[in-house]
Structures are given as structure tokens and as C-alpha cells.
Amino acid sequence: MKNEKLDQLYRSVIMDHYKTPRNKGVLDEGNVTIDMNNPTCGDVIHLTLQVEDDIVKDAKFEGEGCSISMASASMMTQLVKGKNTEDALHAAHAFSDMMLGKDVDDTVDFGDIEALTGVAKFPARIKCATLPWKAMEKGIAHDSE
Amino acid sequence: MLNPDIRNDFPILDQEVNGFPLVYLDSAATSQKPRQVIEVLEHYYNYDNANVHRGVHTLGNRATEDYEGARETVRKFLNASSDKEIIFTRGTTTALNLVADSYGRANISEGDEIIITYMEHHSNIIPWQQLAKATGAVLKYINLEEDGTVSLEKVSDAMTDRTKIVSIMYVSNVLGTVNPIKEITEIAHAHDAIMVVDAAQAAPHIALDVQDLDCDFLAFSGHKLCGPTGIGALYGKKALLEAMEPTEFGGEMIDFVGLYDSTWKELPWKFEGGTPIIAGAIGMAAAIDYIQAIGLDAIEQHEHELVAYAMEQMKSVEGLEIYGPRDAGKRAGIITFNLEGVHPHDLATVLDMNGIAVRAGHHCCQPLMKWLDVSATARASFYLYNTKEDADRLVEGLRMAKEYFQ
Numbered sequence: 427m428k429n430e431k432l433d434q435l436y437r438s439v440i441m442d443h444y445k446t447p448r449n450k451g452v453l454d455e456g457n458v459t460i461d462m463n464n465p466t467c468g469d470v471i472h473l474t475l476q477v478e479d480d481i482v483k484d485a486k487f488e489g490e491g492c493s494i495s496m497a498s499a500s501m502m503t504q505l506v507k508g509k510n511t512e513d514a515l516h517a518a519h520a521f522s523d524m525m526l527g528k529d530v531d532d533t534v535d536f537g538d539i540e541a542l543t544g545v546a547k548f549p550a551r552i553k554c555a556t557l558p559w560k561a562m563e564k565g566i567a568h569d570s571e
Numbered sequence: 572m573l574n575p576d577i578r579n580d581f582p583i584l585d586q587e588v589n590g591f592p593l594v595y596l597d598s599a600a601t602s603q604k605p606r607q608v609i610e611v612l613e614h615y616y617n618y619d620n621a622n623v624h625r626g627v628h629t630l631g632n633r634a635t636e637d638y639e640g641a642r643e644t645v646r647k648f649l650n651a652s653s654d655k656e657i658i659f660t661r662g663t664t665t666a667l668n669l670v671a672d673s674y675g676r677a678n679i680s681e682g683d684e685i686i687i688t689y690m691e692h693h694s695n696i697i698p699w700q701q702l703a704k705a706t707g708a709v710l711k712y713i714n715l716e717e718d719g720t721v722s723l724e725k726v727s728d729a730m731t732d733r734t735k736i737v738s739i740m741y742v743s744n745v746l747g748t749v750n751p752i753k754e755i756t757e758i759a760h761a762h763d764a765i766m767v768v769d770a771a772q773a774a775p776h777i778a779l780d781v782q783d784l785d786c787d788f789l790a791f792s793g794h795k796l797c798g799p800t801g802i803g804a805l806y807g808k809k810a811l812l813e814a815m816e817p818t819e820f821g822g823e824m825i826d827f828v829g830l831y832d833s834t835w836k837e838l839p840w841k842f843e844g845g846t847p848i849i850a851g852a853i854g855m856a857a858a859i860d861y862i863q864a865i866g867l868d869a870i871e872q873h874e875h876e877l878v879a880y881a882m883e884q885m886k887s888v889e890g891l892e893i894y895g896p897r898d899a900g901k902r903a904g905i906i907t908f909n910l911e912g913v914h915p916h917d918l919a920t921v922l923d924m925n926g927i928a929v930r931a932g933h934h935c936c937q938p939l940m941k942w943l944d945v946s947a948t949a950r951a952s953f954y955l956y957n958t959k960e961d962a963d964r965l966v967e968g969l970r971m972a973k974e975y976f977q
Contacts, residue, residue, distance in 0.1 A: 431589065432924050432975065436917075441976075467916060468933040468940065468947040490946040492916035493976075551920060 591926030681707030741773030746895030747902030798858030802851030874904030
């Protein structure tokens with residue numbers, strides 16, 4: 427089957443992250459735990475972060491959701507690992523802009539995550555992509571209080 | 572099968588979505604509206620719009636006549652014995668909340684029991700949860716049979732001397748199951764409990780007769796039976812409604828207002844606070860006329876044939892699991908399913924890209940999703956304007972999704 431629009435959404439890198447997610451599981455040394463869900467569709471994410479000295483040392487997730495939400499969680503955890511919290515929050519902001527089709531701050535190196543830009547053309551699916559990022563934002567904001 | 576020319580009554584169906592002719596399979600969420608209903612709404616706003624029960628002018632009279640005429644249409648639709656038993660509400664949810672708030676708070680006390688089932692829609696769970704919390708009553712769930720049906724034995728087993736309310740959906744919006752409401756009502760009455768029926772998914776598909784069912788309350792929405800959104804009705808037995816207090820105060824429901832005390836109009840207006848949903852009621856009546864002209868029995872038969880056909884075709888898709896009764900004769904026009912390896916949201920997106928509209932998610936039935944042990948499902952719901960070609964397109968779309976995600 428060939429469908430250009432679908433190919434824009436489901437790029438091979440997304441399918442790869444969906445089928446073999448990175449950082450799947452729960453961190454034993456995690457000190458930040460966030461559960462978030464999308465009540466309209468039933469997607470859930472359980473994110474654990476290990477944050478020390480304002481650095482996200484490690485991140486893992488578990489969840490139930492579509493390919494977009496799970497691939498996004500896999501990519502997000504990869505990106506934040508090793509970043510300081512300020513940069514992680516900054517990336518979350520830039521990601522949200524990307525989903526809304528806005529110009530993206532080019533100081534953030536998204537790498538593979540740019541494969542998710544296609545989601546912007548599917549308004550009903552934007553929330554799927556942003557759920558893990560919102561969880562990360564909430565976790566870091568909560569931790570720094 | 573119904574004459575496929577019926578499709579011509581629905582202007583919205585004549586369009587392409589994402590480059591393909593639209594196949595609308597989400598009628599359980601909301602049905603499409605025929606020209607005949609749209610024209611009645613347009614005519615009302617163009618020629619008759621005025622408030623009801625107050626103006627002495629001609630337009631006021633016309634609006635009042637049409638609004639009360641709509642009530643008579645609903646009375647006949649449900650075969651209620653009096654139009655005092657028909658309360659216009661915003662829809663099924665508001666109607667069920669009204670019963671819980673008014674009848675419930677006046678008649679339920681600590682230790683009393685309210686019985687519902689695992690298949691209920693959130694609208695028929697949360698009002699009872701709230702009532703139980705407020706009064707100290709116990710909310711009990713009837714477990715389902717393996718095929719997603721409700722057994723009369725389990726209903727009987729659940730009943731005790733403290734059971735005061737039994738509230739069950741007529742047709743499941745997920746499983747498609749048609750519940751034996753008449754028999755359940757008999758059991759409830761044998762224990763002096765009242766029977767509340769959520770008919771949101773039944774009213775568009777099955778001929779209703781509240782006198783034959785003998786239920787005490789029954790709620791449905793207009794937008795699922797070809798009418799506008801924001802309108803529905805509550806049927807209640809007159810003696811019960813007469814003994815109940817309104818839950819909304821002001822506007823249309825007022826009789827006399829003093830400085831510190833007021834009185835209410837008689838039935839049914841005492842439950843219709845504010846300016847009522849006039850155009851909505853008139854539009855819903857037009858929708859009822861429309862589906863009755865086609866015939867509820869003919870619609871039910873059409874859906875049975877469509878669902879039987881679709882289920883048979885769907886069998887050929889490997890890895891497809893269908894929930895609810897296997898026997899198409901036991902279900903209304905709803906098929907809920909999951910395709911192995913494809914999340915329902917991804918499935919819905921693939922289908923959408925092929926012009927096919929289905930629902931994906933928990934369908935406002937989270938306890939039922941838990942019972943099915945899934946986080947979400949996809950649902951195709953058929954109505955009078957759907958055809959076997961629509962079912963074929965769905966099956967073709969499912970195959971594509973399977974291939975795409977392999």
C-alpha cells in the first residue's frame with residue numbers, strides 16, 4: 427500500500443522506535459515519577475527520571491498508546507538523557523512549537539525526532555505526540571519546586 | 572436492505588475526504604442529519620422563531636405549537652400514555668443526571684443499593700457514583716457473560732431488599748449488545764426497585780414502547796437519531812415525576828415567584844428551566860418523523876444484515892478481534908474490534924486517510940475497557956445510510972492498515 431500522507435506521518439524511524447522502543451521500563455534509581463494520560467483516547471504514560479544536580483541522568487517510560495505516542499516517548503527519553511533541566515524544558519517547548527507547525531528554534535538539535543514533524547499535519551494526533559513531553563515537563567517543573 | 576437512495580437525503584455523505592468518497596461509520600457517536608431535518612430547522616429560524624409559552628403574538632404561538640407538537644411526537648415515538656411524561660433535556664446525560672439528582676436524592680438513603688452493569692457508558696455510571704457518595708448508598712456492578720451479554724440470573728442474584736434503583740443501557744455503544752430490558756424491569760419491580768433505561772443507542776435503531784417495557788424512566792438523545800445536538804428527552808412515569816422536585820430553577824419552569832418562596836409549573840414544564848431548546852426539540856421531532864417514515868423495524872433489519880455481512884467479511888482479516896456477541900442477531904449496528912499489531916488510533920488514522928470515519932478510544936466506557944482488558948478499541952457503527960459497499964471499504968482499509976504496519 428502506498429499513501430503519501432501516511433508515509434509522512436509514519437516515517438520509518440517512528441515505526442522503528444514504536445516496534446523497538448528505547449528506554450522502556452521503570453528506573454530503580456528514579457527520583458521523579460510522573461503518570462499522565464490523555465482522557466479522550468485512553469493513552470497512558472508512566473515516566474521515571476533520575477534528576478541530580480539539575481541534570482537528567484536517566485529516563486525510562488512505560489505506557490499504553492499508539493505508535494506516535496510510544497515512539498515520541500522513546501525519542502524524548504533519548505534526547506533528555508544527559509541534558510540539564512533547563513535545556514530539557516527548552517526542548518519540550520521547541521517540540522510543542524514543532525507540533526503546532528510553528529517555526530522551530532534551531533538551537534535545539536532534534537536529530538531523528540524531526541521525523542515527527544509530519545504529525546503537525548494530523549491535528550487529531552498532536553496530543554499523542556506531545557503527551558510524553560508534557561509528562562517530562564511536569565516532572566522537571568515539579569522536581570525544581 | 573433499505574433503498575440506497577436514502578443516502579441522497581444526507582448531503583454530507585456526498586463528499587470526498589482525503590481524496591476518497593466518505594464512508595461514515597461513526598453514527599454511534601453522532602448520526603448524520605437528513606435534508607428533511609435541516610430544512611425544518613432552517614424554516615423555524617427563518618419564519619417562526621420566538622420564545623415559547625409567553626408571547627401573545629403570532630410567532631410566539633407558532634413556536635409554542637411547534638415545541639409542544641414536538642413533545643407529542645416524542646410521546647408517540649415512545650408510546651408514553653401522556654405528554655406530561657416527556658421532559659425535554661439537553662440529551663441522555665442530562666436526563667440521567669436529572670433522575671439521579673431529583674428522584675435519587677429524595678428516595679435513596681444510606682445502605683440502599685443502586686445496580687448497574689460493567690458495560691455502562693460513563694453517563695450511566697457517574698451520576699449514580701455521585702448519588703452513592705452523597706447518600707451513602709452502595710453502587711453495585713453486574714458482571715457480564717463472556718460474550719458481553721447480561722444474564723437475567725446475575726441480575727436476580729444482585730437484587731436485595733435494599734435495591735432501590737436498577738439502571739441499564741438498552742444497547743451497548745461498544746459491544747452492540749441488546750439487553751433484555753423488559754425482563755430486567757420485571758426483576759427490578761419484583762424487588763420494588765425502579766428501572767431506569769439509558770436508551771441513547773437504542774432509540775435510533777429499535778422501536779421503543781415504554782408501556783410495554785414498563786420501565787420507570789428512559790432517556791435518549793436526538794443527535795444519534797438524525798436530529799440536532801443539544802436535545803434529548805427523559806420519559807418518566809407520571810406519578811414519579813409528579814412527586815419529584817425540579818433540579819433547575821428559573822425561566823420556563825416558574826409558576827409564581829414570591830420574595831422568599833416560589834411555586835413551579837405543572838408537568839412537564841417544571842423540569843424545563845430557562846428558555847427551552849426550542850429549535851432542537853422541533854428538529855428532533857422532524858428526525859423522529861423521518862426515521863419513522865422509513866420504519867424502525869426496517870432500520871433494525873437493515874443494520875442486522877449490514878453487521879452480519881461486515882462481520883463475515885472481517886473474519887477474513889487475519890489478527891482481527893471482534894468484541895461482544897458473535898451472533899450478529901444479538902447486536903445493533905455496532906462492531907468494536909482491534910487489529911493485532913495496530914493501535915486503534917493508528918488504525919483510525921489509516922482509515923481516515925482512505926476516507927473512512929471510525930471511532931477509536933475508550934468510547935466513554937472505561938470500566939468496560941478494563942473488563943475487556945484493553946486500553947482502547949476501534950469501532951465501526953452503521954446506520955440507515957450505510958451500505959454493503961461501506962462494509963467492503965472498511966475491510967479493504969483494515970487490510971491496508973495490516974499491511975502498512977507489518
